[in-house]
Amino acid sequence: MTVPNISIIIVSWNVKNYLRECIISIYKASGGVSLEVIVVDNASTDYSAEMIIREFPKVRLVRNDRNLGFSRANNQAIKLSHGKYILFLNPDTVIIDKSIDMLHSFIENHNEVIVVGPMILNADGKTIQYQCARTFPTLWREFCGLSEISIHLKNIPSFSYINLDYWDHKDSKYIDLISGACMMCRKEIVEKINLFDEDYFLYADDVDFCFRMREHGLIYYLAEAKIIHYGGQSSRQSDDDLWLLRCDSTRIFFKKHKGLHYSLGYRAVVILSQVIRFILILISNIRKAKFPPKESIMQIWKLIQWGLHFK
Structure with missing residues (x-):
């Protein structure tokens, strides 16, 4: 078997149509990079798994009999992956142009970088989701965000929430953490930190992951690479x-x-x-x-x- 450069891991729950669009965009945008796609289906009831089997026979499918959450499902796929790099990708995303190639080329040519992520756009394909490049939470930042003071004083850095609302996110830079919706990592470092922490069912899993990854190298936000993220489609709750x-x-x-x-x-x-x-x-x-x-x-x-x- 040919060893792929990139293992793309998608954890999905009841987002069949988004998942289809996501996988199509992956193969369109893959360019010359060899890759494998692993989908972990967390007990979907919308026939997502059947769609994968029928329409994407090359995709490796893991079917869970219950929703294990984001962290545990990702860990399942990591253990099955063969790539030098892992691209964690949400199912409600669409890769734009050659963004996979761009992320791969950057991390391949910058040995100090162990995680790289793209600019994440809303469904309109224009406005930026600022959670794509963030800083780590503190009590003060949480207070500013939860109280919405950060909204009223968004141009003042000291009152910013972790999304760094004072920055337009249009330039590339080294950053504390990027969104788990799309992040490419060196697999050897992912294994070194013992994968995702399974105490997190949903949210802050990427914060914890990047916090531990930062002990072994740098994290980079590559604004030239872009994806669309519809957002929250696998967590439809109030x-x-x-x-x-x-x-x-x-x-x-x-x-x-x-x-x-x-x-x-x-x-x-x-x-x-x-x-x-x-x-x-x-x-x-x-x-x-x-x-x-x-x-x-x-x-x-x-x-x-x-x-x-x-x-």
């Missing part, structure tokens, strides 16, 4: 549920890398941030002679409740 998942995953990250007291402090930050957020929403709506949106108030209350469950 915004409230997604925020709670994000908070819980961030708590796990803080507890693991900063200690128990830091993670408990994070719960206090969530509570305080929602109090500030409520005040800001109230002031804004009083000026407009409107009642605060019910959905925002309910979300604030749910996050405060989460923060009060100290453990």
